[in-house]
Amino acid sequence: MKSIKSLSSSISASESLKARLTLSFSLMGAIWIVGLIGHFTPLLEWPALFLYLFGSIGLVLYRGNKLGEWQKMYLAGGNLKKSLKWGGIAGALLFAMDIINTVMYYKNGGAPMAGMEFILVNGSLLYLFPILILAEEFLWRGIMFSAMIEKGVNKHLTVFLTTIFYVLNHFAVAPVGMQERALMGMMAFPIGILGGYLVLKTKNIWGSVLVHITTMLSMVLDIFVIPQLIR
Numbered sequence: 001m002k003s004i005k006s007l008s009s010s011i012s013a014s015e016s017l018k019a020r021l022t023l024s025f026s027l028m029g030a031i032w033i034v035g036l037i038g039h040f041t042p043l044l045e046w047p048a049l050f051l052y053l054f055g056s057i058g059l060v061l062y063r064g065n066k067l068g069e070w071q072k073m074y075l076a077g078g079n080l081k082k083s084l085k086w087g088g089i090a091g092a093l094l095f096a097m098d099i100i101n102t103v104m105y106y107k108n109g110g111a112p113m114a115g116m117e118f119i120l121v122n123g124s125l126l127y128l129f130p131i132l133i134l135a136e137e138f139l140w141r142g143i144m145f146s147a148m149i150e151k152g153v154n155k156h157l158t159v160f161l162t163t164i165f166y167v168l169n170h171f172a173v174a175p176v177g178m179q180e181r182a183l184m185g186m187m188a189f190p191i192g193i194l195g196g197y198l199v200l201k202t203k204n205i206w207g208s209v210l211v212h213i214t215t216m217l218s219m220v221l222d223i224f225v226i227p228q229l230i231r
Contacts, residue, residue, distance in 0.1 A: 016069065017150050023063075024144035027055050028165060035172030044175040052173045053131055056139035063143065072150070073142045078204030087207025090194045091214030098187065098218040099226070106230045113183065115176030117223050126220075133212045140166045140192065141199045141208045155200055163192030191215055 035048030064070045071077035106112075120126040140162045148158045167185045174181045195208030 016067065016072070017147060020063065020069070020073070020143050021147040021151060023059055024139060024147060027051075027059060027139065028144070028169070031055070031169065032172045045173050046175055049173040049175065052139075052169070053128065053135045056135035057131065060138040060143050072146060073138075074146050074199055074203055074205045075138075075142060076204075079202040080204050080206060083198060083202035083204040083207030084210060085207070086198055086202075087195075087210035088214075090198065090207075091211040094190055094194065094211065095214050095218045097190075098215060099221065102218075102222040102226050103230065106227055111179075112227050113176075113180050113223050115180050116174075116184075119175060120223065129216055133209060133216060136166065137195070137205055137209045137212055141195050142205050145196065145199055149200070159193060159196035159200060163189060163196055166192045187215065187219065 031048050031052050034051055035045045038045050038047050060073060060075070063073065064075060144165075145158060145162050148162070149155060153161075167188045170185045170188060171178075171181050174184060191212055195211050198207045198211065199205055
């Protein structure tokens with residue numbers, strides 16, 4: 001009887017892993033396809049952005065609420081205290097680096113991110129930042145990252161690949177010019193690397209969320225405050 005239960009549990013865990021891996025990569029593919037199609041229409045990348053936001057959060061909430069996979073996706077369990085501690089330190093470091101780099105960028109004649117400023121203010125996207133942070137962390141450092149680790153993918157390769165996917169995703173969902181997408185992708189790379197290793201070491205996503213919140217605050221300063229101070 002025990003062996004039957006053990007076999008059943010093993011099959012269930014295997015099916016759960018396969019579903020999480022398939023769903024996370026399928027969502028990524030759908031986002032990129034919708035973004036590519038939208039780019040050549042008047043809708044631009046907005047449909048892809050909203051699929052990204054609500055698809056990522058909806059997928060993780062469904063798997064967590066219906067199937068109890070919170071811990072498997074690193075949204076519960078692990079070492080929360082350590083995650084938040086090092087997330088705060090890493091976030092502060094990235095915040096300082098971003099502000100310094102932005103000041104140098106504008107002093108060297110860099111162009112303001114006019115496209116991002118327009119959609120943040122006129123499109124009210126600024127108020128979606130908390131949802132955007134959760135969507136990004138839930139997908140890249142949550143369900144996809146955890147499934148790859150559980151699948152046995154090399155841990156360093158997992159950090160690198162999920163970071164690269166996260167960086168490339170900015171080109172699929174950001175309805176701004178390519179230069180601004182590239183700038184956001186550059187900002188995303190250290191978030192992905194530091195956040196990935198934080199999650200890897202703690203098996204908890206919330207330190208990476210803290211890193212992301214801190215860098216988003218620096219991005220707001222980059223766009224709205226620093227250009228005014230340097231003029």
